Amino acid sequence: MSQENFNDLYAFVCVAQEGSFTKAAAKLNVSQSALSQTVRNLEQRMGIRLLSRTTRSVATTHAGERLFVKLAPLFEDVTQELQDINELRDCPRGLIRITTPEFAIEHVMWPGVKRFVEKYPDVTLELNADNRLVDIVGERYDAGVRLGEMLAKDMIAMPISPELRIAVVGSPSYFAQHGIPRHPKELMQHRCINWRLPTVGGLLPWEFERDGEKISIRPNNSLILNTSTAGVRAAVDSMGLFYTMEEAVQAELENGSLVRVLEDWCAPFPGFYLYYPSRHHRSQAFSLFLEEMRCKEGRCS
Template identity: 55%
Template structure:
């Protein structure tokens, strides 16, 4: 059925319910003549008279009464649903689905949700840990979190974290058995705790840089993880050298549990961004969450 057919049926329902072209026209915001022409066209199209008109009154015919009983409840349901959607616009509710790597989920999303969720009991948040460059539209996500340079150009990107830095660390017990590396090349003789990410098709290269010189290190080791916690615990257990987000290891360095090496080879780089397709179609819940997550430098 075409859009015009729905308009004609809505016009008929308005006249039949009001029992008046004058009141129905005022309700619909159209002229009486235009409304009369619409009803006449509908009656001509279906081949039946739907309304009995006199100079004093309007009433549905038998066919009109049957049609009214059929379509009126449908329009009431539609109006009720539209009203419910309006309430959603005014009161954030529903589920926000986000895909993110483990580190931003732990370091940025979780602390933000601790502040956000108690004030918004009707909002649910689902976070899926995924290291791939997920197509959030195709996979049904509301938003994703990735490094700034990994966000597609057609997405709206909002910075949600500060610049980042990696750290190369190992335990004191490990460095009692192996000498501390002084250059990236020295890592090639160490037991590296490696990372496997799907976006790289293999082991994640450790990106080191100094004085404009970039080095990608792929060292050997007995352990490979795609998990942040296992890399950290393995380094603390003295099982090798790990390449970790700085914020995850600084407390352990401060307490002497880990020793940092090659610090001058670990520059800062753009941090995490939350991205989503369009402001126009974002839900009120997502819009509020974006505002909470938005990075504001001190």
């Protein structure tokens, strides 16, 4: 097919995207009459109508829609590739939007984020702390961060943390007063600080596993929160036992303000992944961000 025909196909894609010859002509910097003739010539060569025209609107026919669905991603790929090549002449720039749990920002992503911001000052990085399962396509994010067991199958996913473990913790004074649980089922006799799941509004079940035996506990809650920071503080203040990521309480375990129990029941599970749509057109800036966050030599961030 000649170069002129590729131009005609691109003209058709622009009209279909805009739903208007006027808007498409402005986008292509040509006259409306010239664009209309270009599409008409394409239809004549193909021997089939691609667009239905009225005085008020333009819409694809069945054949036109089929052609548009095939061609539009291809032209987007070409346009993005040309943009990426042009960016190689200059410093990367632009906006990268990431949705991520607050815990992942502080305990997993921060070293890589710091390096990226220092290396690429012309790129704006937006981290939106959100514990919901966000629709990154619908809400126009470049990528999201989730635990490995929560990833959608149609996403490209890259690990950004090693395996994680849960910790059940309480203050020394709490255990002095209420005793130490030796088995997960004994938690039902304790005061517990729980987390309300933002996605469904339910309370987080406390899950344990040892030697193939799995136990899920719905404890008696003395306090319900939706932030890990508040839960750690409540546990330090002897308000109950808290079930959280072990990294969130590492400092408190080291200084003795919290004590860990049931450690042999806390099996490792898949860590955090950065994920993005399989057809996402990666800008140079986004590709560099992925490289900065990638796990290397067994270490992440």
